[in-house]
Amino acid sequence: MIGKLAWKNIWFKPLNTILSILLLTASVAIITVLILVEKQFEEKYQSNLDGVDLVLGAQGSPLQLVLSSVYQVDDPTGNISFDSVKVWMNHPYVKKAIPLAYGDNYVGFKIVGTTPDYIEKYQAKIAEGKVFEHNFEVVVGADVAEKLKLKLGDRFKGTHGSAAEGEVHEHGEYIIVGIASKTGKVIDNLILSNIPTVWQMHHEEGHEEVAENPAHGEPGHVHHEGEEVAGNPAHGEEGHVHHEHENDMTIDEPNMEITSVLIEFKNKMGVFMWPTLIAQNTKMQAALPTYQMNRVFDMFGVGINALKYLAFGIMLISGISIFIALFNTLKERKAEFALMRVNGAKRHQLLLVVLLESMMLCFVGYLFGTILGRIGIVLLSEASESDFKLGFDPMEIIWNKEGLLFGLTLLVGLIAALIPAIKAYTLNISKTLANA
Amino acid sequence: MISTKNITFSYNKDQTFIMPDLYCEAGSTILVTGNSGKGKTTYLHILAGLLQPKSGEIHIDKKEITHLKGSKADKFRGKNIGVVFQKSHFIASLSVLENLEMASWLATGKKHKARAKELLQKLDISEQAHKLPSQLSVGQQQRVSIARALMNEPKVLLADEPTSSLDDKNADNVIELLENLSKEYKTALIIVTHDSRIKQKFTNQITMV
Numbered sequence: 001m002i003g004k005l006a007w008k009n010i011w012f013k014p015l016n017t018i019l020s021i022l023l024l025t026a027s028v029a030i031i032t033v034l035i036l037v038e039k040q041f042e043e044k045y046q047s048n049l050d051g052v053d054l055v056l057g058a059q060g061s062p063l064q065l066v067l068s069s070v071y072q073v074d075d076p077t078g079n080i081s082f083d084s085v086k087v088w089m090n091h092p093y094v095k096k097a098i099p100l101a102y103g104d105n106y107v108g109f110k111i112v113g114t115t116p117d118y119i120e121k122y123q124a125k126i127a128e129g130k131v132f133e134h135n136f137e138v139v140v141g142a143d144v145a146e147k148l149k150l151k152l153g154d155r156f157k158g159t160h161g162s163a164a165e166g167e168v169h170e171h172g173e174y175i176i177v178g179i180a181s182k183t184g185k186v187i188d189n190l191i192l193s194n195i196p197t198v199w200q201m202h203h204e205e206g207h208e209e210v211a212e213n214p215a216h217g218e219p220g221h222v223h224h225e226g227e228e229v230a231g232n233p234a235h236g237e238e239g240h241v242h243h244e245h246e247n248d249m250t251i252d253e254p255n256m257e258i259t260s261v262l263i264e265f266k267n268k269m270g271v272f273m274w275p276t277l278i279a280q281n282t283k284m285q286a287a288l289p290t291y292q293m294n295r296v297f298d299m300f301g302v303g304i305n306a307l308k309y310l311a312f313g314i315m316l317i318s319g320i321s322i323f324i325a326l327f328n329t330l331k332e333r334k335a336e337f338a339l340m341r342v343n344g345a346k347r348h349q350l351l352l353v354v355l356l357e358s359m360m361l362c363f364v365g366y367l368f369g370t371i372l373g374r375i376g377i378v379l380l381s382e383a384s385e386s387d388f389k390l391g392f393d394p395m396e397i398i399w400n401k402e403g404l405l406f407g408l409t410l411l412v413g414l415i416a417a418l419i420p421a422i423k424a425y426t427l428n429i430s431k432t433l434a435n436a
Numbered sequence: 437m438i439s440t441k442n443i444t445f446s447y448n449k450d451q452t453f454i455m456p457d458l459y460c461e462a463g464s465t466i467l468v469t470g471n472s473g474k475g476k477t478t479y480l481h482i483l484a485g486l487l488q489p490k491s492g493e494i495h496i497d498k499k500e501i502t503h504l505k506g507s508k509a510d511k512f513r514g515k516n517i518g519v520v521f522q523k524s525h526f527i528a529s530l531s532v533l534e535n536l537e538m539a540s541w542l543a544t545g546k547k548h549k550a551r552a553k554e555l556l557q558k559l560d561i562s563e564q565a566h567k568l569p570s571q572l573s574v575g576q577q578q579r580v581s582i583a584r585a586l587m588n589e590p591k592v593l594l595a596d597e598p599t600s601s602l603d604d605k606n607a608d609n610v611i612e613l614l615e616n617l618s619k620e621y622k623t624a625l626i627i628v629t630h631d632s633r634i635k636q637k638f639t640n641q642i643t644m645v
Contacts, residue, residue: 344514
């Protein structure tokens with residue numbers, strides 16, 4: 001009955017109520033989004049870092065190198081000589097070195113030349129088919145396969161660069177030999193091949209530089225092909241995939257370039273020694289992903305904290321709004337309370353009515369806020385999914401932090417109602433009724 | 437029935453009210469009259485247990501009530517004393533019927549919906565049962581107040597200037613209702629008033645000086 005009365009009282013002044021609930025909803029929604037995004041973001045970024053102690057790549061921004069090599073979100077800093085980086089990959093400190101070569105994409109999904117170690121690093125399994133072995137064989141990530149409805153044996157042509165709108169490579173067709181299992185990490189959104197595939201696909205561009213090298217003189221890029229076919233009837237009827245197969249490049253090709261190398265150390269001293277060592281002795285740079293990502297989080301942290309303060313500010317205002325609403329109506333309701341006392345209501349029952357009203361408001365505000373926040377995450381997730389291939393799960397409940405937020409919301413309600421409730425508790429019935 | 441003996445009351449040291457003794461049988465009526473400022477309402481509040489007298493005794497149904505404190509006093513008041521005020525007060529957010537049910541629930545923990553409906557019927561306002569009190573006319577509101585005061589079958593019904601804000605016709609109606617209902621429910625009725633329209637109707641009067 002007391003609860004029912006409190007509930008009816010709330011909706012007797014709907015405008016006051018809606019204002020308070022709106023403010024609460026806004027602040028709870030913002031905080032919920034921040035809690036979920038912050039945690040899931042850090043989790044995702046952390047899980048991708050497993051097994052990467054250091055990234056070797058071209059000189060430039062170390063953050064850009066980490067973002068492009070580990071998270072696949074930025075453009076690479078440039079290329080490095082595979083011959084010179086090989087020395088470092090075979091260094092006794094190194095436990096595992098995974099080379100990466102970028103070049104193409106297929107409708108926006110990056111095609112990355114690497115070794116099967118890369119798949120292993122992300123604890124992905126080959127769900128269907130097998131690992132790439134020969135040139136132009138690819139393994140597609142789980143999300144790529146799902147979104148593009150790709151299956152084993154499918155063939156496709158790559159587009160140069162990282163944008164889907166780039167120039168299409170007419171001369172090479174990839175064939176899907178494997179589909180990776182879902183990991184929730186960046187690999188889900190990648191198409192993986194071996195390194196020579198990338199080289200061979202881009203040999204066209206490299207052609208001029210290595211023109212003096214007779215070993216490279218012949219094999220196929222589009223412009224040459226026509227001429228060659230004309231001059232060499234033996235190749236006449238062959239499809240160009242086949243044609244290229246005969247002239248496959250291998251990993252041992254000299255004078256080639258790759259984009260970067262992910263290093264895991266046996267001896268963790270490398271983490272401290274390599275950055276200087278690499279900078280002094282090579283034209284490359286060594287970036288520490290943990291350090292770089294901590295910098296990113298520090299930068300984000302400022303923004304996240306600002307948003308948090310804003311949200312708590314709104315919550316404070318909503319508390320004040322509840323207080324003012326209760327305090328104002330208390331004047332009108334004094335007679336009502338006195339009457340309830342005449343009817344046999346005990347002091348603490350009046351206290352309870354006022355507290356319940358405020359806390360019910362806060363409960364409703366929290367409920368709406370947590371729902372609105374999750375709707376916000378769905379929208380945010382759609383945007384970040386297309387921009388960064390990074391999705392957020394709106395259904396995750398982070399019990400300790402969200403529980404704390406719930407408690408805080410109720411506490412705001414309690415504090416806002418405290419003074420009006422005490423006034424109701426200590427109400428002088430006789431005086432109120434005599435003056436009414 | 438209700439009886440008082442040697443009640444005194446003071447708001448401060450300088451002024452002490454000496455309240456006349458009264459005795460009222462179940463089913464009968466006493467009118468307490470007197471000019472403004474003579475402590476009529478104070479007396480009524482003392483009888484209702486809303487104010488603590490400085491000295492004296494009040495017996496309601498052979499129970500001495502001036503010693504009841506806190507929630508015991510609240511409970512006793514809710515169960516045994518019905519009060520009708522000059523101006524009707526209601527819980528604004530609850531309907532007429534819910535107001536009656538609340539009065540019953542606060543005193544006894546039960547809603548007694550059937551009784552509430554019966555009382556509304558008797559007072560000819562059952563059509564207003566689901567309206568908010570503010571939507572009723574003053575006369576109707578006063579009748580709802582009476583119904584609410586009778587919800588818990590009180591031993592004593594106290595009425596504080598029940599007619600002062602009503603026109604002649606409504607005033608007559610209300611007085612008639614109060615008298616009839618107190619007889620029917622065997623309730624001692626004490627009306628505090630300075631309304632001369634009522635004075636001539638009752639022989640049993642106490643005047644405060």
